Amino acid sequence: MTLTLEDFPPGRLGTFGPRHVTREEMLAFAAEFDPQPMHLDEEAAKRLMLKGLSASGWHLCSLMMRMMCDGFLGRTASMGSPGVSEVRWLAPLRPGDDLLLDVEVTEARVSKSRPESGIVTFKGVVRNAGGEALCEMVSPIIVRRREGGA
Amino acid sequence: MHFFEEMEVGQRSELGSFTFTAEGIKKFAAQFDPQRFHLDEEEGKKSLFGGLAASGWHVGCVCMKLLVADAQRHAKEAAARGEEVAVLGPSPGFRELRWIRPVLAGDTISFASEIETKRTSEKRPEWGIVQARNTGTNQRGEPVFSLLATAFVPRRSDRP
Numbered sequence: 001m002t003l004t005l006e007d008f009p010p011g012r013l014g015t016f017g018p019r020h021v022t023r024e025e026m027l028a029f030a031a032e033f034d035p036q037p038m039h040l041d042e043e044a045a046k047r048l049m050l051k052g053l054s055a056s057g058w059h060l061c062s063l064m065m066r067m068m069c070d071g072f073l074g075r076t077a078s079m080g081s082p083g084v085s086e087v088r089w090l091a092p093l094r095p096g097d098d099l100l101l102d103v104e105v106t107e108a109r110v111s112k113s114r115p116e117s118g119i120v121t122f123k124g125v126v127r128n129a130g131g132e133a134l135c136e137m138v139s140p141i142i143v144r145r146r147e148g149g150a
Numbered sequence: 151m152h153f154f155e156e157m158e159v160g161q162r163s164e165l166g167s168f169t170f171t172a173e174g175i176k177k178f179a180a181q182f183d184p185q186r187f188h189l190d191e192e193e194g195k196k197s198l199f200g201g202l203a204a205s206g207w208h209v210g211c212v213c214m215k216l217l218v219a220d221a222q223r224h225a226k227e228a229a230a231r232g233e234e235v236a237v238l239g240p241s242p243g244f245r246e247l248r249w250i251r252p253v254l255a256g257d258t259i260s261f262a263s264e265i266e267t268k269r270t271s272e273k274r275p276e277w278g279i280v281q282a283r284n285t286g287t288n289q290r291g292e293p294v295f296s297l298l299a300t301a302f303v304p305r306r307s308d309r310p
Contacts, residue, residue: 033211035218036238049239049302057241058211062182065207069184078185079198081206084247084297089240142198 003076004146005108005118013103013122016071018129019063021055023095029059054092060135061087064126067101077144079117085138091128098129106138110145117144152224153236154278154303157265165216165261165284170204172255178208191255199252206249209259209295213284216261239277239302247297251288259286259294266298270305277302 030039034056037044045053093099107121121140127133172191179188183205187197194202218238225235253259267281280303286295 033215035222038240048237054240056214057243058207058214062207062211065205066182066184073185080185080187080203080252081249083206083249084244086243086245087247088243092240 001075003072003143005110005120005143006146007076008105008108008120008143010105010108013105014071015100015102016067017100018098019067019101020098021063021093021096023053026053026055026059026093026095029062030056034058050092052092053095055094057087057089057135060089060093060126061137063099064101064124064135064137067099067126068103068122068124071101071103073141076141079142079144081139081141082119083140085121085140086136087138088136089134090136091132091134093128093134097134099126099134100129101126111142114142115145117142119143152303153234154268154270154280154305157268157278157280157303159265159268162262162264163220165213165220165263167258167260168212168216169258170208170212170253170255172202175202175204175208175255178211179205183207194254199254201252201254204253204255204257206247206295209249209253209286210247210297212259213261213286213295213297217263217284220263234307236304239304241299241301244297244299247295249295251292251294253286253288253294257294258289260288261286261295263299268303271302274302276305276307278305279303 038048039056042053102125104123106123110118119140120143124137126135186193188205191202228235263282263284265282271277281300284297288294
């Protein structure tokens with residue numbers, strides 16, 4: 001069954017993953033979108049602030065999006081998103097890490113401009129296998145209401 | 151890429167443009183954002199976007215791509231002049247990302263970056279912290295993307 005606005009009351013939604021991240025995919029993403037030495041050059045990265053090869057923060061955000069799609073958005077009547085309130089990159093994603101994503105609904109309301117839909121605000125925190133938080137994201141997504149409304 | 155000392159609030163850089171093809175949109179979406187309106191023309195037409203639309207994350211990643219290319223152009227020029235080369239530091243995050251209008255297959259987006267604030271880091275005196283508003287505009291001059299980015303920027307080693 002397709003999830004609608006009514007299925008997202010404020011509170012904990014769930015934990016999604018794990019998603020294993022390989023060195024090869026980190027390097028491929030960095031080469032295409034973020035070719036900085038800290039994301040691409042093992043030796044140079046050791047001498048830089050993050051002290052070792054790390055994934056692009058945009059790669060980590062894109063992986064969080066994929067984990068949300070696989071976890072629940074893929075079966076949600078999603079209509080897109082107006083943006084992202086905040087992203088905090090807290091610690092580097094390293095090659096070979098396994099990611100877990102905790103998602104909480106912080107707000108869910110009916111849209112004023114499109115009453116057939118609502119805005120659900122999600123807060124996602126992604127952690128590595130050691131439990132260290134790597135990234136926090138707060139993002140509203142437009143979700144259709146159940147047929148006939150409430 | 152410049153050193154912290156040379157950056158001024160209000161300074162604007164044009165980063166260049168990028169055309170989003172249907173093929174590129176679907177490839178990114180299949181990997182990171184497999185929602186139907188990012189994968190299929192017909193589903194895109196039926197959606198709020200009105201056509202095959204790029205994932206917002208794809209638009210953000212392309213903005214990063216052009217920012218890095220611009221920084222590397224500046225670094226190369228500085229190296230050619232025999233000057234010290236500034237290497238951009240990591241970013242603690244961003245705020246206020248807005249997907250203002252859909253980016254549809256065939257759209258060409260021009261990106262720019264404008265410095266909003268700068269301060270020195272208390273914990274890391276060799277670094278400054280700069281906030282910049284990065285924006286994307288389509289071929290009709292309509293804004294499509296905006297975010298307030300924060301990044302560590304190196305200070306000159308020979309600063310007074």
